[in-house]
Amino acid sequence: MSTAAVTQGTKWWSGGRSPFNASYGKVMMWYFLMSDAFTFGAFLISYGTIRFSQNHWVDPNHVFNSFPFAGHANLPLAFVSLMTFILIASSVTMVLAVHEGHKMNKAGVEKYMLWTILGGLCFLSCQAWEWTHLLTGHHEVLVNGQIELWNTTVSHNPFGPEVMFNGKEVATPGPIAFGSYFFEITGFHGFHVFSGVIINVIMYIKTKMNHFEQRGHYEMIEKAGLYWHFVDLVWVFVFLCFYLI
Amino acid sequence: MSASSSSNEITYHFEHTDSTKFIWRTFWILSALTVAELGIGLLIYTIHKGAHPNPTYVLAFKGMVCILTLAKAYYIVSVFMHLGDEIRNMIMTIVVPLCLFIWFIAAFLWDGTSWKNLRNEYNGNAPIERVEKAATEKGAKD
Numbered sequence: 096m097s098t099a100a101v102t103q104g105t106k107w108w109s110g111g112r113s114p115f116n117a118s119y120g121k122v123m124m125w126y127f128l129m130s131d132a133f134t135f136g137a138f139l140i141s142y143g144t145i146r147f148s149q150n151h152w153v154d155p156n157h158v159f160n161s162f163p164f165a166g167h168a169n170l171p172l173a174f175v176s177l178m179t180f181i182l183i184a185s186s187v188t189m190v191l192a193v194h195e196g197h198k199m200n201k202a203g204v205e206k207y208m209l210w211t212i213l214g215g216l217c218f219l220s221c222q223a224w225e226w227t228h229l230l231t232g233h234h235e236v237l238v239n240g241q242i243e244l245w246n247t248t249v250s251h252n253p254f255g256p257e258v259m260f261n262g263k264e265v266a267t268p269g270p271i272a273f274g275s276y277f278f279e280i281t282g283f284h285g286f287h288v289f290s291g292v293i294i295n296v297i298m299y300i301k302t303k304m305n306h307f308e309q310r311g312h313y314e315m316i317e318k319a320g321l322y323w324h325f326v327d328l329v330w331v332f333v334f335l336c337f338y339l340i
Numbered sequence: 341m342s343a344s345s346s347s348n349e350i351t352y353h354f355e356h357t358d359s360t361k362f363i364w365r366t367f368w369i370l371s372a373l374t375v376a377e378l379g380i381g382l383l384i385y386t387i388h389k390g391a392h393p394n395p396t397y398v399l400a401f402k403g404m405v406c407i408l409t410l411a412k413a414y415y416i417v418s419v420f421m422h423l424g425d426e427i428r429n430m431i432m433t434i435v436v437p438l439c440l441f442i443w444f445i446a447a448f449l450w451d452g453t454s455w456k457n458l459r460n461e462y463n464g465n466a467p468i469e470r471v472e473k474a475a476t477e478k479g480a481k482d
Contacts, residue, residue: 112349146452187367331416
């Protein structure tokens with residue numbers, strides 16, 4: 096391989112060139128993403144710590160079992176798998192845009208950037224539906240000997256352990272940390288998706304205005320792509336921690 | 341590919357193939373891993389619905405899902421983010437700091453478990469022998 100041959104005799108640390116063979120912007124994007132990984136990691140680990148400290152936690156298959164326009168059908172994991180596939184698909188179109196950028200194919204970059212933006216918007220819409228569903232869906236909860244109707248918020252969790260009341264099983268209030276962590280972490284992730292969509296729109300406009308064509312390279316698409324893939328990467332872990340286990 | 345240089349800091353360019361085969365291969369790998377995760381997720385759901393869920397099986401399946409997730413993360417970072425194409429020094433400055441997560445996860449989940457055990461021991465809603473133990477300790481103090 097020619098790359099290995101170049102690496103062998105190159106003095107990487109003697110100045111005049113990037114010791115990582117990458118531009119400043121790209122290296123800094125990587126370090127930003129690494130620090131962002133620690134932010135998300137800290138959130139998820141804090142969630143795990145609180146969850147491990149409780150005797151009872153909510154059953155995700157019970158909380159996330161609905162699908163738009165499916166009424167009260169019990170469909171565990173269905174909607175969140177749709178969201179996951181939307182994000183994977185938009186990651187693929189992003190990497191295809193980067194690929195077209197390497198080939199200096201402006202039309203290809205534009206086409207795939209549009210698909211990526213569309214995927215991001217679909218994901219955000221799904222998340223908006225899910226939040227609305229949790230915030231507006233009321234569930235019967237036994238509070239101080241009375242049945243109350245509770246929605247899921249940062250201060251209310253209607254999915255606690257079930258007890259027998261007047262001959263039927265009724266849920267009691269669950270740990271409020273569930274709602275707080277769910278809305279905090281999916282909200283922070285959703286905000287990343289949102290800013291990713293904004294960045295992608297800017298990249299699309301800049302491509303359209305021939306900025307990268309004049310510059311002679313499409314490296315900005317690569318950097319936006321790094322951010323977009325990171326958003327997908329975080330979702331892989333959010334999906335694991337909130338929906339699967 | 342055009343030999344355009346993006347910056348004079350860069351010594352050599354990676355050889356980009358015109359083929360998108362590697363992208364689609366990774367897409368299918370990621371999809372297959374996700375489908376496997378969903379399958380295990382539904383399996384856990386069925387175990388939970390049963391009369392006597394076996395906690396060992398549940399834990400084992402959850403562990404399997406975690407391993408599949410790490411595999412997905414590897415493919416996203418290595419292929420989609422092209423970290424696998426960077427030179428070794430660059431890869432190491434990203435990957436080595438992330439090793440902090442090993443301690444981070446272990447220590448904090450351990451802490452959470454300990455918190456639960458302590459609370460159960462002193463809260464009164466724990467198994468009876470523990471409540472008695474807590475009561476005698478209290479009695480001894482009085």
